[in-house]
Amino acid sequence: MNKNAKAKAKIPVETKNFRISTRIVISSVLAIVIPLLIISLAAGVFVFSSFARFDYSATGTESYNILNQVRWSQAVGNLMYSLTDGESEKDSRENIERITSNLESFGSLIYIEKDGAQLYSTVTKEASLSAANSISPVDLSENLYYYGEEGLVIVSTQQHGGSVYTVVASNSNYASGGDDSNNAPQRIIRTLTSNAVGVMAACVLTFVLAIIILSVLTSKTIIDPIEKITRGANEIANGNLDYEIDYQSTNELGQLARSFNDMRLRVKESIESKNRADQQQKEMIAGIAHDLRTPLTSIKGYLEGIRDGVADTPEKRRRYLDTIYDSALSMEKLLNDLLTLSKLELGTIKLNRERVRISDFMPYASELGEELVKEDFDFIIKNNTKSDPALYIDTDRFSRVVTNIISNSLKYRRPGIRGRLTLTVSEYEQSVIFEIADNGTGVDPKNLPRLFDTLYREDKARSNVRDGSGLGLSVCRQIVELHGGMIWAQINAGGGLSVFISLPKSKSGE
Numbered sequence: 001m002n003k004n005a006k007a008k009a010k011i012p013v014e015t016k017n018f019r020i021s022t023r024i025v026i027s028s029v030l031a032i033v034i035p036l037l038i039i040s041l042a043a044g045v046f047v048f049s050s051f052a053r054f055d056y057s058a059t060g061t062e063s064y065n066i067l068n069q070v071r072w073s074q075a076v077g078n079l080m081y082s083l084t085d086g087e088s089e090k091d092s093r094e095n096i097e098r099i100t101s102n103l104e105s106f107g108s109l110i111y112i113e114k115d116g117a118q119l120y121s122t123v124t125k126e127a128s129l130s131a132a133n134s135i136s137p138v139d140l141s142e143n144l145y146y147y148g149e150e151g152l153v154i155v156s157t158q159q160h161g162g163s164v165y166t167v168v169a170s171n172s173n174y175a176s177g178g179d180d181s182n183n184a185p186q187r188i189i190r191t192l193t194s195n196a197v198g199v200m201a202a203c204v205l206t207f208v209l210a211i212i213i214l215s216v217l218t219s220k221t222i223i224d225p226i227e228k229i230t231r232g233a234n235e236i237a238n239g240n241l242d243y244e245i246d247y248q249s250t251n252e253l254g255q256l257a258r259s260f261n262d263m264r265l266r267v268k269e270s271i272e273s274k275n276r277a278d279q280q281q282k283e284m285i286a287g288i289a290h291d292l293r294t295p296l297t298s299i300k301g302y303l304e305g306i307r308d309g310v311a312d313t314p315e316k317r318r319r320y321l322d323t324i325y326d327s328a329l330s331m332e333k334l335l336n337d338l339l340t341l342s343k344l345e346l347g348t349i350k351l352n353r354e355r356v357r358i359s360d361f362m363p364y365a366s367e368l369g370e371e372l373v374k375e376d377f378d379f380i381i382k383n384n385t386k387s388d389p390a391l392y393i394d395t396d397r398f399s400r401v402v403t404n405i406i407s408n409s410l411k412y413r414r415p416g417i418r419g420r421l422t423l424t425v426s427e428y429e430q431s432v433i434f435e436i437a438d439n440g441t442g443v444d445p446k447n448l449p450r451l452f453d454t455l456y457r458e459d460k461a462r463s464n465v466r467d468g469s470g471l472g473l474s475v476c477r478q479i480v481e482l483h484g485g486m487i488w489a490q491i492n493a494g495g496g497l498s499v500f501i502s503l504p505k506s507k508s509g510e
Contacts, residue, residue: 024222024388028215032208039200050072073145075103076154076168083114083164096120108170115163132169140165225253232260241268280453291334295327337471344478351394355506358425358432359388364399365423368406375410377419385427390506397479401487402436404472405499409438431485431505437498442491451489452477 082095096119100110104122111128112120121128132138136146136153144155150171153289157165225247232245241264247257302320304310311317343349362383369379413419417439424435443451452473481485485503490500 024215024219028211031211035207036204039204072147072152072154072168075099076156076166079112079166080156080158080164083112083119083166084158089151103168103170103361106170107507108168111167113163113165113362121270128167128169132167135169135171138167140167222253225249225257229253229257229260232257235262236260236267241271243477264455288334288338295331298327299324334471336474341471341475341478344482349482351397353390353392353394355390356395357388357390358385358427360385361425368402369425372406372419372421375419377410377421378420380420382422382424385425385432387427389427389432391432391503392506393483394479398483401476401479401501402434404476405436408472409436409497412438412440412442414441431502434501434503435498436501437492437494437496439496441488442495442497445491448489448491451496452487 079096079099082092082099093185096112100122103110109122109128110120111122111125112118113125118125132153132155135148135151137146138144138153138155140155141157142155143157144153146153152168152170154168155165157163193397214315228245228247232243234244242430244264245260247254247258249257302311302324307316311320340349350385362381365381369381372379409421420439422435422437424437426433426435477487480501480503483503485501487501489497489499489500
């Protein structure tokens with residue numbers, strides 16, 4: 001068959017929709033029926049050939065077959081049994097005469113000797129042995145079963161419990177066996193056939209039972225797992241992503257079940273991630289609307305005051321205009337932060353990196369400390385680096401990260417307590433970690449994972465954009481991750497907030 005023919009060969013449409021259980025039943029039935037047909041055919045051939053080969057004529061010239069050999073051997077065996085079975089002399093003689101007369105009717109010469117004395121002879125001993133030797137050489141000390149075209153010779157000897165031997169010589173190979181009721185060819189064939197049928201019946205029964213057991217086991221090991229996988233797939237298709245397929249195995253079906261369970265977990269995780277993203281998006285939109293509405297309301301109110309003549313003095317008008325200007329600046333800052341964050345998330349911002357050592361960063365940190373003193377803050381710098389490691393960073397973007405974090409600490413200072421900020425720089429094998437710790441109000445530990453989300457605020461009631469848009473720390477995360485680093489927060493020992501920034505060390509050549 002060529003490749004085109006193979007490509008066109010298809011499974012018949014009517015068999016494609018067979019259930020697997022139906023296929024197993026069909027396979028099992030065929031596995032039983034086909035061997036039974038073969039065995040029945042073989043048995044029929046055996047019986048037919050046995051009857052066909054048996055020759056009912058007594059011409060004395062037909063070729064030997066297995067059935068005639070069995071009949072002659074059985075006839076001589078019956079003679080020997082009559083001589084040695086311990087029967088009375090009368091019964092033994094009657095049996096011998098009956099068997100020998102039947103054999104002699106076919107021209108056989110018989111000589112029987114027991115314990116050195118002639119017990120029976122058709123002719124003289126010499127004549128019997130001479131006739132036997134003319135067909136095949138005879139040794140009275142050994143058994144002989146000779147069947148040839150010229151005749152047959154059977155010598156049967158027994159040395160236990162006395163010496164007995166029988167010599168039968170005949171030019172004819174057909175004999176009735178001495179007793180037609182027990183040795184007839186039909187009975188031999190019936191016996192062989194009966195035995196063969198019994199053996200074949202036992203084999204067939206064993207075979208059928210084995211096929212049935214194998215089919216049941218196959219069904220249990222294939223159908224049950226497939227049904228479990230099907231139920232699991234239906235549950236997943238109906239949206240039940242908590243349903244787990246309970247089938248553990250290392251075979252192909254077990255691997256398929258594991259694949260379904262893994263797929264279920266990935267789909268569930270993807271849906272949950274999408275739901276979280278959708279929720280964050282809704283919160284972001286609500287936050288933007290809230291943050292824009294507050295300054296717009298302020299601008300609108302003060303403009304109405306100017307329009308309606310409420311600001312009737314130069315001082316009031318100046319104060320109203322200053323308030324309007326500050327609100328506009330707040331809106332501009334919010335929009336700038338949103339634009340920056342959008343560019344960072346879209347990856348359209350390119351970093352202008354340069355190689356900067358920690359020793360070069362310290363003067364900038366000292367300048368931050370001078371500004372913090374004006375805000376009534378103590379600023380402490382701890383440089384724990386030993387080799388003055390270098391970083392490959394965009395200095396402007398990194399400065400924004402630091403100032404955003406410090407601005408967040410300023411907004412969340414504890415009332416009535418002098419603020420304190422501690423900047424600690426530590427060196428590790430592959431990275432440098434900056435820690436900015438304050439003594440402010442801190443955050444609720446359960447809110448730490450969301451601290452760097454877009455538009456997230458610890459204080460939900462805060463309404464003034466100037467108090468924070470919730471974008472500062474989100475921008476910090478985007479910038480740090482764009483540098484290949486990480487940012488996270490912890491509650492420190494003083495109850496305030498510690499923000500950690502991990503950046504990779506600069507490699508040689510950067």
